[in-house]
Amino acid sequence: xxxxxxxxxxxxxxxxxxxxxxxxxxxxxxxxxxxxxxxxxxxxxxxxxxxxxxxxxxxxxxxxxxxxxxxxxxxxxxxxxxxxxxxxxxxxxxxxxxxxxxxxxxxxxxxxxxxxxxxxxxxxxxxxxxxxxxxxxxxxxxxxxxxxxxxxxxxxxxxxxxxxxxxxxxxxxxxxxxxxxxxxxxxxxxxxxxxxxxxxxxxxxxxxxxxxxxxxxxxxxxxxxxxxxxxxxxxxxxxxxxxxxxxxxxxxxxxxxxxxxxxxxxxxxxxxxxxxxxxxxxxxxxxxxxxxxxxxxxxxxxxxxxxxxxxxxxxxxxxxxxxxxxxxxxxxxxxxxxxxxxxxxxxxxxxxxxxxxxxxxxxxxxxxxxxxxxxxxxxxxxxxxxxxxxxxxxxxxxxxxxxxxxxxxxxxxxxxxxxxxxxxxxxxxxxxxxxxxxxxxxxxxxxxxxxxxxxxxxxxxxxxxxxxxxxxxxxxxxxxxxxxxxxxxxxxxxxxxxxxxxxxxxxxxxxxxxxxxxxxxxxxxxxxxxxxxxxxxxxxxxxxxxxxxxxxxxxxxxxxxxxxxxxxxxxxxxxxxxxx
Amino acid sequence: xxxxxxxxxxxxxxxxxxxxxxxxxxxxxxxxxxxxxxxxxxxxxxxxxxxxxxxxxxxxxxxxxxxxxxxxxxxxxxxxxxxxxxxxxxxxxxxxxxxxxxxxxxxxxxxxxxxxxxxxxxxxxxxxxxxxxxxxxxxxxxxxxxxxxxxxxxxxxxxxxxxxxxxxxxxxxxxxxxxxxxxxxxxxxx
Numbered sequence: 001x002x003x004x005x006x007x008x009x010x011x012x013x014x015x016x017x018x019x020x021x022x023x024x025x026x027x028x029x030x031x032x033x034x035x036x037x038x039x040x041x042x043x044x045x046x047x048x049x050x051x052x053x054x055x056x057x058x059x060x061x062x063x064x065x066x067x068x069x070x071x072x073x074x075x076x077x078x079x080x081x082x083x084x085x086x087x088x089x090x091x092x093x094x095x096x097x098x099x100x101x102x103x104x105x106x107x108x109x110x111x112x113x114x115x116x117x118x119x120x121x122x123x124x125x126x127x128x129x130x131x132x133x134x135x136x137x138x139x140x141x142x143x144x145x146x147x148x149x150x151x152x153x154x155x156x157x158x159x160x161x162x163x164x165x166x167x168x169x170x171x172x173x174x175x176x177x178x179x180x181x182x183x184x185x186x187x188x189x190x191x192x193x194x195x196x197x198x199x200x201x202x203x204x205x206x207x208x209x210x211x212x213x214x215x216x217x218x219x220x221x222x223x224x225x226x227x228x229x230x231x232x233x234x235x236x237x238x239x240x241x242x243x244x245x246x247x248x249x250x251x252x253x254x255x256x257x258x259x260x261x262x263x264x265x266x267x268x269x270x271x272x273x274x275x276x277x278x279x280x281x282x283x284x285x286x287x288x289x290x291x292x293x294x295x296x297x298x299x300x301x302x303x304x305x306x307x308x309x310x311x312x313x314x315x316x317x318x319x320x321x322x323x324x325x326x327x328x329x330x331x332x333x334x335x336x337x338x339x340x341x342x343x344x345x346x347x348x349x350x351x352x353x354x355x356x357x358x359x360x361x362x363x364x365x366x367x368x369x370x371x372x373x374x375x376x377x378x379x380x381x382x383x384x385x386x387x388x389x390x391x392x393x394x395x396x397x398x399x400x401x402x403x404x405x406x407x408x409x410x411x412x413x414x415x416x417x418x419x420x421x422x423x424x425x426x427x428x429x430x431x432x433x434x435x436x437x438x439x440x441x442x443x444x445x446x447x448x449x450x451x452x453x454x455x456x457x458x459x460x461x462x463x464x465x466x467x468x469x470x471x472x473x474x475x476x477x478x479x480x481x482x483x484x485x486x487x488x489x490x491x492x493x494x495x496x497x498x499x500x501x502x503x504x505x506x507x508x509x510x511x512x513x514x515x516x517x518x519x520x521x522x523x524x525x526x527x528x529x530x531x532x533x534x535x536x537x538x539x540x541x542x543x544x545x546x547x548x549x550x551x552x553x554x555x556x557x558x559x560x561x562x563x564x565x566x567x568x569x570x571x572x573x574x575x576x577x578x579x580x
Numbered sequence: 581x582x583x584x585x586x587x588x589x590x591x592x593x594x595x596x597x598x599x600x601x602x603x604x605x606x607x608x609x610x611x612x613x614x615x616x617x618x619x620x621x622x623x624x625x626x627x628x629x630x631x632x633x634x635x636x637x638x639x640x641x642x643x644x645x646x647x648x649x650x651x652x653x654x655x656x657x658x659x660x661x662x663x664x665x666x667x668x669x670x671x672x673x674x675x676x677x678x679x680x681x682x683x684x685x686x687x688x689x690x691x692x693x694x695x696x697x698x699x700x701x702x703x704x705x706x707x708x709x710x711x712x713x714x715x716x717x718x719x720x721x722x723x724x725x726x727x728x729x730x731x732x733x734x735x736x737x738x739x740x741x742x743x744x745x746x747x748x749x750x751x752x753x754x755x756x757x758x759x760x761x762x763x764x765x766x767x768x769x770x
Binding site for chain 1: 614
């Protein structure tokens with residue numbers, strides 16, 4: 001590791017944590033319906049939306065109604081994304097004349113964007129019209145993120161309500177998340193990104209004369225370079241902020257038109273963790289004890305930092321096989337050194353590994369380097385961060401509600417140790433909550449392991465592998481870890497745009513999103529109906545170091561027990577081969 | 581049924597807001613305030629577009645500085661299909677490719693004894709990386725100078741002029757924009 005690499009990493013955390021409180025407090029005010037500095041402009045718009053859609057913002061919903069509204073809305077969104085892709089050939093805003101997308105790829109992408117996964121089997125600049133990018137993908141980037149935030153807010157209301165039957169109104173939570181949080185932040189970020197060089201236009205692709213004529217594989221001369229265009233900045237902004245991660249171009253934020261400078265990279269990477277981290281403060285503020293939020297944030301950070309450091313160290317140490325054939329990987333003031341295969345020079349090792357770790361800790365899944373070409377252990381870090389269930393910061397809303405499920409399991413385990421009924425924030429945790437929390441914790445690993453197992457025995461699954469041996473297994477394991485936890489990044493050598501992966505992965509993404517959101521809403525409903533029990537000497541304080549460490553322990557134990565056997569077959573074997 | 585109607589209306593309303601008004605508003609502001617950046621940071625010479633300062637091109641002539649390897653197909657630096665190699669660290673094809681790139685650089689300048697910087701012989705993530713490291717540019721100065729019959733100091737001076745430091749002195753890596761450097765070299769000869 002270099003001194004500059006460590007400095008860049010520390011700077012990232014300093015800025016991130018400085019923003020947690022202001023943004024977190026702002027979001028708490030938004031969800032409480034209190035006035036903010038944006039209300040003079042946005043409150044009339046909010047009221048107009050309710051009027052147009054026939055929503056009574058005062059109406060409370062039971063958890064079942066809330067879940068039905070969420071499912072209907074996301075289901076319609078999924079259908080809209082599918083239809084827009086199939087029809088893009090006859091729709092306007094298609095200057096490159098792209099045909100409709102194939103049915104299996106359209107299905108996969110529709111599920112992917114509606115579930116906040118943004119797994120991409122396609123390459124954006126060669127597949128999607130501007131109409132599809134704007135009306136289908138950008139929209140889902142907003143509303144799938146807002147859905148995650150809404151479910152989280154419903155859970156928080158359940159935790160603090162006293163003998164209530166309502167957990168809030170889905171439409172209100174959805175609209176407020178979009179209008180007051182995601183839209184203003186995206187607007188600012190998009191314009192900043194344009195200033196750095198991210199394209200934002202509706203023009204056809206530009207053609208330019210190459211300085212040196214080259215030749216393609218058949219020896220035909222190539223004298224021109226096509227420069228892709230499009231409304232990229234507006235989409236990049238929200239895909240970073242909403243933990244979506246779906247790139248406008250094939251290589252995502254490695255593309256110079258999507259992430260042109262180290263400064264744009266710093267801000268885009270900040271946007272990955274910004275809302276998930278700030279929501280911890282929102283949670284604390286809304287339950288009336290900000291220490292509760294800081295404790296959760298501390299646990300997430302404790303889990304994150306060691307893995308990030310491992311990734312940085314491994315990639316900077318480089319690939320011994322490249323040294324053997326004459327490449328100099330030693331970092332200095334004039335070169336980044338390290339494993340530069342699949343990384344761009346402007347980002348070097350530090351920015352690439354920081355991004356790879358943040359994007360997989362959060363369920364973002366955008367990339368600025370190619371994870372498939374990482375060293376074995378360097379590439380294991382993003383994979384393991386996904387496999388921990390996307391609760392280390394995690395997706396906007398979904399990360400924190402997943403972590404709160406782990407918190408419920410933690411107080412339950414702690415309760416078992418001292419033989420006392422567990423409670424969290426004054427609510428008794430009983431069999432029903434534990435069953436639901438167990439579903440939330442166990443469904444993603446079950447989905448990941450079962451789909452991986454199917455893929456490694458199916459000819460269509462193995463046929464997509466690009467790198468054989470243990471790395472090929474890692475490619476498949478990564479793919480289903482990513483889809484089964486709604487991340488969206490990939491070991492991209494895998495040729496996953498085939499019906500087998502599109503369909504199986506589509507199902508995995510769907511299950512991983514909604515079979516987690518529904519049990520969470522069930523917990524919210526059940527907790528809302530309960531009375532608050534007063535604290536006693538036997539209550540485990542959930543804001544102290546003991547709780548934070550136990551919570552980390554539970555997350556690690558679940559992740560390690562579930563995935564270490566699989567990781568041993570992939571990255572760990574590969575590492576041993578590399579150093580042998 | 582009532583919730584379904586609400587869901588449909590909400591989807592339409594939010595599509596109008598986030599899928600039409602928002603991207604068009606960003607486009608409008610961007611096109612008025614910073615048109616060059618919003619349209620691909622194009623470099624023009626004599627009214628013709630000769631490239632983008634953000635997108636790399638491939639070079640093989642010893643008179644030009646060479647860019648990094650690009651894994652796009654069917655040719656490297658295909659702007660219409662960005663891609664990395666996605667070769668795993670132990671893939672033999674990766675080691676073979678690096679070996680032949682090292683050999684090509686050494687063959688082009690056999691006297692040079694300094695080690696070959698790793699970024700010069702690996703494929704970038706985007707396949708469109710416009711930069712090489714400062715070491716990667718320095719490695720090629722003697723070759724370019726000899727091929728053009730220039731003094732190495734003059735070429736080195738041009739490299740220095742096209743070197744960018746870390747952003748805000750901290751972020752990213754020091755780097756040299758290969759296309760801009762080569763355009764400047766070609767302009768010197770005219």
